[in-house]
Amino acid sequence: MAGELASIPALTRKDFVSNQDVRWCPGCGDYAILAQIQKVLPELGIPREKFVFVSGIGCSSRLPYYVNTYGLHTIHGRAPAIATGVKVANPDLAVWVITGDGDALSIGGNHLIHALRRNVDLKILLFNNRIYGLTKGQYSPTSEIGKKTKSTPHGSIDYPMHPISIALGAEATFTARTIDSDTGHLGKILTEAAHHKGSTFVEIYQNCVIFNDNAFQEVTDRDTRADNTITLEHGRPLIFGKDRNKGIRLKGMTPEVVTLGENGVTEQDLIVHDETLADSTYAFLLSRFEPPHFPVPLGVFRSIQRPTYEDMLTAQIKKAKEKKSSELKNLLYGSETWTVAE
Amino acid sequence: MAENPVLPVYKEIEEQSEATIRFCGDSGDGMQLTGSQFTQTTAIFGNDLATLPDYPAEIRAPAGSLAGVSGYQVHFSSHDIRTPGDAPDVLVAMNPAALKTNLGDLKEGGILIVNSDAFTANNLKKAGYATNPLEEGGMAKYRLHAFPITTLNTKALEGSPLTKKDVERCKNFFALGLMLWMYGRPMDVSLEWINKKFGAKPDLAEANKMALRGGYNFGETTDLVKKHYYIAKAKLPAGIYRNVTGNEATAFGFIAAAQLADKELVYASYPITPASDVLHELSRHRHLNVKTCQAEDEIAAAGMALGAAFTGAVGLTGTSGPGLALKSETVSLAIMMELPLVIINVQRGGPSTGLPTKTEQSDLLQAMYGRHGESPLAVIAPATPGDCFSMAIEAVRIAIQYMTPVIFLSDGYLGNSSEPWKVPDFDKIPKIHVEHYKDAASFLPFLRDPKTLSRPWAIPGTPGLEHRLGGIEKQENTGNVNYEPLNHEKMVLVRQAKIDGIAQSIPLLEVFGKEAGDILVIGWGGTYGAITSAVEMLQKRGIAISCIHLRYLNPFPSNLKKILDNFDTHIVAELNLGQLASILRGRFGVDIQSITKVQGKPFKTDELIEGIFKIARSRGEPKWQENSLASPH
Numbered sequence: 001m002a003g004e005l006a007s008i009p010a011l012t013r014k015d016f017v018s019n020q021d022v023r024w025c026p027g028c029g030d031y032a033i034l035a036q037i038q039k040v041l042p043e044l045g046i047p048r049e050k051f052v053f054v055s056g057i058g059c060s061s062r063l064p065y066y067v068n069t070y071g072l073h074t075i076h077g078r079a080p081a082i083a084t085g086v087k088v089a090n091p092d093l094a095v096w097v098i099t100g101d102g103d104a105l106s107i108g109g110n111h112l113i114h115a116l117r118r119n120v121d122l123k124i125l126l127f128n129n130r131i132y133g134l135t136k137g138q139y140s141p142t143s144e145i146g147k148k149t150k151s152t153p154h155g156s157i158d159y160p161m162h163p164i165s166i167a168l169g170a171e172a173t174f175t176a177r178t179i180d181s182d183t184g185h186l187g188k189i190l191t192e193a194a195h196h197k198g199s200t201f202v203e204i205y206q207n208c209v210i211f212n213d214n215a216f217q218e219v220t221d222r223d224t225r226a227d228n229t230i231t232l233e234h235g236r237p238l239i240f241g242k243d244r245n246k247g248i249r250l251k252g253m254t255p256e257v258v259t260l261g262e263n264g265v266t267e268q269d270l271i272v273h274d275e276t277l278a279d280s281t282y283a284f285l286l287s288r289f290e291p292p293h294f295p296v297p298l299g300v301f302r303s304i305q306r307p308t309y310e311d312m313l314t315a316q317i318k319k320a321k322e323k324k325s326s327e328l329k330n331l332l333y334g335s336e337t338w339t340v341a342e
Numbered sequence: 343m344a345e346n347p348v349l350p351v352y353k354e355i356e357e358q359s360e361a362t363i364r365f366c367g368d369s370g371d372g373m374q375l376t377g378s379q380f381t382q383t384t385a386i387f388g389n390d391l392a393t394l395p396d397y398p399a400e401i402r403a404p405a406g407s408l409a410g411v412s413g414y415q416v417h418f419s420s421h422d423i424r425t426p427g428d429a430p431d432v433l434v435a436m437n438p439a440a441l442k443t444n445l446g447d448l449k450e451g452g453i454l455i456v457n458s459d460a461f462t463a464n465n466l467k468k469a470g471y472a473t474n475p476l477e478e479g480g481m482a483k484y485r486l487h488a489f490p491i492t493t494l495n496t497k498a499l500e501g502s503p504l505t506k507k508d509v510e511r512c513k514n515f516f517a518l519g520l521m522l523w524m525y526g527r528p529m530d531v532s533l534e535w536i537n538k539k540f541g542a543k544p545d546l547a548e549a550n551k552m553a554l555r556g557g558y559n560f561g562e563t564t565d566l567v568k569k570h571y572y573i574a575k576a577k578l579p580a581g582i583y584r585n586v587t588g589n590e591a592t593a594f595g596f597i598a599a600a601q602l603a604d605k606e607l608v609y610a611s612y613p614i615t616p617a618s619d620v621l622h623e624l625s626r627h628r629h630l631n632v633k634t635c636q637a638e639d640e641i642a643a644a645g646m647a648l649g650a651a652f653t654g655a656v657g658l659t660g661t662s663g664p665g666l667a668l669k670s671e672t673v674s675l676a677i678m679m680e681l682p683l684v685i686i687n688v689q690r691g692g693p694s695t696g697l698p699t700k701t702e703q704s705d706l707l708q709a710m711y712g713r714h715g716e717s718p719l720a721v722i723a724p725a726t727p728g729d730c731f732s733m734a735i736e737a738v739r740i741a742i743q744y745m746t747p748v749i750f751l752s753d754g755y756l757g758n759s760s761e762p763w764k765v766p767d768f769d770k771i772p773k774i775h776v777e778h779y780k781d782a783a784s785f786l787p788f789l790r791d792p793k794t795l796s797r798p799w800a801i802p803g804t805p806g807l808e809h810r811l812g813g814i815e816k817q818e819n820t821g822n823v824n825y826e827p828l829n830h831e832k833m834v835l836v837r838q839a840k841i842d843g844i845a846q847s848i849p850l851l852e853v854f855g856k857e858a859g860d861i862l863v864i865g866w867g868g869t870y871g872a873i874t875s876a877v878e879m880l881q882k883r884g885i886a887i888s889c890i891h892l893r894y895l896n897p898f899p900s901n902l903k904k905i906l907d908n909f910d911t912h913i914v915a916e917l918n919l920g921q922l923a924s925i926l927r928g929r930f931g932v933d934i935q936s937i938t939k940v941q942g943k944p945f946k947t948d949e950l951i952e953g954i955f956k957i958a959r960s961r962g963e964p965k966w967q968e969n970s971l972a973s974p975h
């Protein structure tokens with residue numbers, strides 16, 4: 001392994017930049033995400049030809065054109081299924097899926113949940129901008145209720161989906177959230193995602209400057225950011241706030257925001273974040289946090305290990321080969337034959 | 343074998359050249375098993391044969407109801423045959439519902455064996471009989487044998503430790519035993535099958551054997567059956583044979599194709615009748631490098647297969663009509679990306695859920711044109727169950743050689759029926775040549791081979807060939823996104839030209855009969871046996887009729903036009919409302935007549951002969967009016 005790594009010429013960001021002109025709107029959050037992907041990929045020790053980027057349809061789904069790896073820009077919603085085929089055919093490849101809130105949660109909802117529950121080793125990055133960008137501004141499955149768009153002039157009457165809750169419910173083995181504007185955190189989460197083996201789901205809050213600008217203002221704004229977000233760190237208590245004096249504790253099954261030092265509350269009373277819990281109840285509870293009552297959690301919600309789909313398939317093939325001869329003739333002749341003589 | 347009784351000599355033996363038997367009963371009566379056991383013995387005995395299983399859509403329709411009747415027809419002979427037979431010579435009906443739904447097909451003078459025990463007031467009512475039909479005059483035109491099969495079977499199993507209900511369930515083997523006796527077939531194949539199947543349950547094995555022998559001995563000893571029949575072995579070409587259904591042969595063919603291409607086979611599919619058996623069969627063969635995935639839906643199945651094709655495997659998906667509709671968007675993407683995706687469609691009666699367990703050829707237009715945009719692809723259709731094997735290999739060969747999706751149009755009849763199949767010598771089948779592009783310096787994803795117009799297949803993992811494929815229109819050669827009007831037109835034309843060019847790599851059509859004449863009958867896919875048999879019969883009567891059978895539907899073999907020009911009257915016979923006929927009219931401007939049928943059942947030879955006569959007469963061909971060639975009816 002060490003030898004193999006040594007033989008790979010060191011890759012740089014430039015190796016992952018394709019010759020295509022990037023065509024997102026100026027100021028689109030997608031640029032920052034693309035830049036972080038191109039920064040993280042060369043650090044992984046994986047030869048460039050082993051990466052495959054698969055996307056569906058939407059603004060975010062143009063990303064594979066801009067990354068100089070193997071790539072497929074496919075059909076609206078279908079990327080997780082097509083990527084599953086890639087991974088099944090060659091488990092040795094590093095397969096990434098680029099998708100958006102409409103692509104993954106609306107038209108492609110079925111493929112997303114099944115790719116996650118099968119634990120196919122896919123890195124699924126969902127760029128959530130809470131709007132349809134490429135079709136020019138209709139509300140999406142993550143748009144807030146009451147949202148006025150071209151297709152909802154009277155306000156949306158659809159309750160929004162929580163992508164992390166969906167991923168947890170679908171048995172993703174790695175679930176995280178990050179944001180385009182915090183490149184440090186984005187890079188860190190992408191690196192962790194890259195190192196996870198199994199179905200990997202990262203929700204990335206992404207700003208669409210054209211159709212839904214500042215959708216995440218409460219999370220991105222310098223003034224409110226610290227009070228409206230909480231950074232999840234494994235083994236650390238849930239503390240947040242500008243003055244790092246707020247925390248989350250459990251009252252029975254119900255979480256509540258408390259202030260350290262008030263009413264005798266100390267750090268000992270707070271939930272200590274554990275991303276490795278086999279049971280997903282706690283992670284699910286976190287996935288429901290949203291302003292104004294709770295801070296938005298950023299970081300890894302849950303990361304567990306279990307055998308992947310492609311590894312189990314490969315193991316079945318190996319075992320079957322040990323038991324049965326791989327002579328095709330045995331299959332063709334079957335158990336009942338007869339001979340017709342000349 | 344000691345267990346195999348010698349043919350009794352004291353009953354008359356009548357020699358026949360062929361016979362058609364239909365077993366029918368409630369779906370719980372085990373008629374599919376009875377039929378397939380009789381078939382297996384008959385095949386090993388050395389007759390040529392063809393079968394037609396016919397089962398209901400409901401898994402457990404109410405017992406005794408008309409909807410729950412399941413049937414299995416087998417046609418066997420001492421000469422070459424191609425169809426499961428028109429009207430049965432022998433009908434075995436295990437209950438009133440089976441009698442009611444099948445009696446109309448029995449030949450006049452045919453043998454009718456019924457289980458009289460099942461003709462209870464309750465069962466008669468469920469079948470809609472006001473009175474017991476066995477006691478009425480209507481049966482006079484058949485040779486009726488009303489045997490109390492349930493009672494006889496229970497007697498034969500006296501002493502068995504099984505419950506009464508389990509004993510009764512063995513009665514299909516009693517009926518099988520009786521039919522084996524009637525046609526002078528040995529019991530050993532079924533006895534051995536019972537041993538294998540019920541080996542772990544000795545009581546059950548013993549009971550089924552007793553039932554089988556009971557039926558056989560009953561035939562031998564009863565005074566009610568005066569004679570039995572002998573059908574000599576057929577003269578088949580020398581070789582090793584087995585029975586195979588179309589769905590089995592399809593699965594074997596794709597496994598073989600992947601091995602011939604030295605590739606893994608990735609089969610992704612979603613359960614759908616009647617294609618699920620292909621998934622079941624392929625799932626059993628992991629040891630042969632077969633990766634099967636049961637996808638979350640039809641669309642995902644197509645997507646997985648497409649992903650696998652991009653990655654360098656043989657990417658295969660399978661379905662039936664409604665599923666093909668769901669896959670069409672992915673198929674169009676495969677056309678745009680120019681990837682070798684293969685799609686099996688085992689057609690069934692439609693539209694919508696339609697007749698899920700019955701056969702039809704009504705997806706031809708969907709396969710040819712059922713996509714958005716200008717989206718040509720290759721379409722092929724096997725002609726017989728055994729031909730599914732060869733055409734599966736062809737599907738993969740064309741897909742890889744031309745970097746195109748290929749639709750393999752099977753149907754419910756082909757998929758489920760079986761025939762003796764001469765097992766091919768695998769070592770003699772030509773390999774499928776695969777060349778993955780390696781040279782980074784000269785690589786352009788859409789630089790075409792000047793001869794085939796195919797683009798290079800460069801697979802992930804190859805250094806320096808990193809490239810992106812997408813659904814957006816491409817610039818020629820580079821494959822870069824390109825929206826220019828003239829470039830788009832150029833690309834549409836070249837994709838079409840590539841598919842048209844496949845004609846250079848497929849065999850020319852062979853005419854069955856004379857190369858020129860009055861009438862040409864044209865068929866495609868699973869109707870081969872019925873059409874060829876009908877035409878052969880007419881040829882024997884001195885009519886200048888020939889037929890061609892299309893296994894390649896897009897593109898057509900290049901000599902099709904020339905053959906059409908050599909005949910005055912053109913008749914397309916197909917199990918739809920004339921889909922191939924309209925394609926041929928449009929393509930060649932030829933006046934085409936149609937024989938169509940949409941009853942969920944294959945053509946009968948007689949129906950075709952009648953249809954051909956009708957068309958010939960209506961066209962006022964004088965020789966058909968005046969001369970002695972009377973219609974068969």
Ligand code: SF4
Pocket residue numbers: 023024025027028029030059060129133134207208209210211
């Ligand atoms: S429409 Fe919005 S999401 Fe799309 S590229 Fe423009 S800014 Fe980005």
